[in-house]
Each structure stands twice: as C-alpha cells, then as structure tokens.
Amino acid sequence: GIQVEQSPPDLILQEGANSTLRCNFSDSVNNLQWFHQNPWGQLINLFYIPSGTKQNGRLSATTVATERYSLLYISSSQTTDSGVYFCAVELYSSASKIIFGSGTRLSIRP
Amino acid sequence: EAQVTQNPRYLITVTGKKLTVTCSQNMNHEYMSWYRQDPGLGLRQIYYSMNVEVTDKGDVPEGYKVSRKEKRNFPLILESPSPNQTSLYFCASRTGVNTEAFFGQGTRLTVV
Numbered sequence: 240g241i242q243v244e245q246s247p248p249d250l251i252l253q254e255g256a257n258s259t260l261r262c263n264f265s266d267s268v269n270n271l272q273w274f275h276q277n278p279w280g281q282l283i284n285l286f287y288i289p290s291g292t293k294q295n296g297r298l299s300a301t302t303v304a305t306e307r308y309s310l311l312y313i314s315s316s317q318t319t320d321s322g323v324y325f326c327a328v329e330l331y332s333s334a335s336k337i338i339f340g341s342g343t344r345l346s347i348r349p
Numbered sequence: 350e351a352q353v354t355q356n357p358r359y360l361i362t363v364t365g366k367k368l369t370v371t372c373s374q375n376m377n378h379e380y381m382s383w384y385r386q387d388p389g390l391g392l393r394q395i396y397y398s399m400n401v402e403v404t405d406k407g408d409v410p411e412g413y414k415v416s417r418k419e420k421r422n423f424p425l426i427l428e429s430p431s432p433n434q435t436s437l438y439f440c441a442s443r444t445g446v447n448t449e450a451f452f453g454q455g456t457r458l459t460v461v
Contacts, residue, residue: 269447280437280455287449325392329447335399336382336407337441337450339392 241266243328243340251346252316260311260343262326269329271302273311276323276342285311285324316347351376355440355453362430362460370425370456372440378451380443381423382407383415385436386455392439398423399445430460 242265252258262271270289274282286293286300288309293300297317302309309326323342330338353374362368374381382397384407394407398417412434414426423442427434440453 270449272450274452280457282439282452282455284449284451289447327392327450335380335397335405336394341391 241268241328241330241338243326243338245324245326245340245343247343248341249344249346251348253348254316254318256316256347257312257314258316258345260313260324260345262309262311262340264307264309264326264328266307266330268304268307271304271309271329272327272337273300273309274325274327275320276325278322282325313345316345318347318349321345321347351451353440353442353451353453355438355456357456358454359457360459362458364431364460365429368427368430368458370427370438370440370458372423372425372442372453373421374423374440374442374451375421376442376444376451377420378442379420379445380448381417382441383413383423383425384439384441385409386439387436395425395438430458432460434458435460 244263273285288300288302290304297314299312325342327337327339356371383395384392386392396415398404438456441450443450
C-alpha cells in the first residue's frame with residue numbers, strides 16, 4: 240500500500256522560529272490535506288492542497304504532486320502552534336478513504 | 350456554520366454495554382467515514398459511506414456497526430464494547446471524491 244512519511248517526527252523550537260515540515264508519499268494521489276491536531280485532540284483543517292502553493296497568515300504549503308511531496312511552512316512560531324501536524328492523502332486507486340501520515344510533533348517553547 | 354458534530358465528546362463505559370456515538374454534518378456531504386486514532390498506529394478508517402444506505406468496511410471494522418439512513422447522520426455503534434476499543438474516534442465528511450474532508454471534534458472512549 241501507499242506509504243505516507245512525514246519528517247521530522249519531532250521538532251522542538253523557540254517561539255519566533257520558522258520551520259518546514261515535509262510529507263512524502265509513494266503513489267499518485269488525488270488530493271492532499273494538512274491538519275493540525277491541537278493538545279485537546281481536535282483535527283483542524285489547515286490546507287487542502289492537491290498541487291501548487293497556498294498561504295494563510297503565518298502558514299503556507301506547497302505540494303509538488305509529480306514529485307510526490309508536500310511541505311508545510313510555519314513562520315514566526317507561537318506556542319499555540321504546538322501539537323501534531325498530519326498530512327493526509329486520497330489515492331487515485333482508492334478514493335473511499337483518506338490515508339494519514341504518522342505526523343510531526345511540534346513543540347514551541349516560550 | 351459548516352461543521353461535523355460528534356457526541357459524546359468523552360465516554361467511559363464498561364465491557365459489553367452497547368453504545369452509540371453520533372455524527373451529524375450540516376454540509377449536505379455525500380461521503381462520511383469513521384476513524385480511530387491510537388498511539389503508534391495513527392488514524393485508521395473503520396467504516397465509510399458514499400451515500401444514504403451505502404456503507405462499506407474500512408481497515409478495522411471488527412466490533413463496529415454503522416448505518417446511513419439519512420444523509421446528514423452516520424452513527425457508530427459498538428454492540429459489545431471491549432477494552433481494545435478504547436481509542437479516540439473521529440467522524441469525517443466530504444462532498445465526494447477529490448474534495449476536502451472535515452472532521453468532527455473527536456470522541457474519547459474508554460472501555461473498562
């Protein structure tokens with residue numbers, strides 16, 4: 240089956256730092272989403288980004304579908320950015336489900 | 350406000366006592382699904398539904414049932430819960446293939 244790998248698995252940063260999270264996938268996908276799971280367990284939609292680049296405030300994302308990767312950029316980190324970031328993909332071959340990566344756990348120190 | 354609503358948010362129950370976790374969406378989405386999240390195993394699909402009265406198994410369906418009698422609702426039923434079903438559960442909905450998915454707030458279930 241498809242492999243969805245995220246790196247790094249853990250990241251600890253000081254408030255104000257910038258970071259880049261990566262998502263690699265081993266098969267062709269219909270679409271890709273980035274989520275933030277906050278400390279209360281809620282999954283928050285960040286980006287729906289099958290291809291191209293999008294920006295939302297301090298966050299931006301780029302997906303290069305032909306090269307099978309996506310990047311999530313977080314600039315000027317705040318403590319509220321802490322949590323786990325997931326990428327999730329939908330396969331061309333099996334559009335009935337969304338497959339999640341294992342996540343990147345981000346901790347922002349004040 | 351467009352949303353997916355799960356209830357309850359937290360539940361502690363005993364082995365064998367039937368329970369239902371409700372999921373409702375107000376976006377007129379065709380696709381709905383249930384996931385469970387476990388440490389080290391990530392999020393795994395339990396069941397999904399592509400439309401009213403159309404449901405199918407995901408990766409980990411054992412011990413669960415679902416129904417889709419109305420487009421907006423997709424309840425998850427545990428007929429005889431066991432401790433290995435202790436988990437964080439998410440309901441999701443989306444318009445269809447190749448569309449953005451929206452998740453509920455999650456239901457933290459503990460079976461003792």
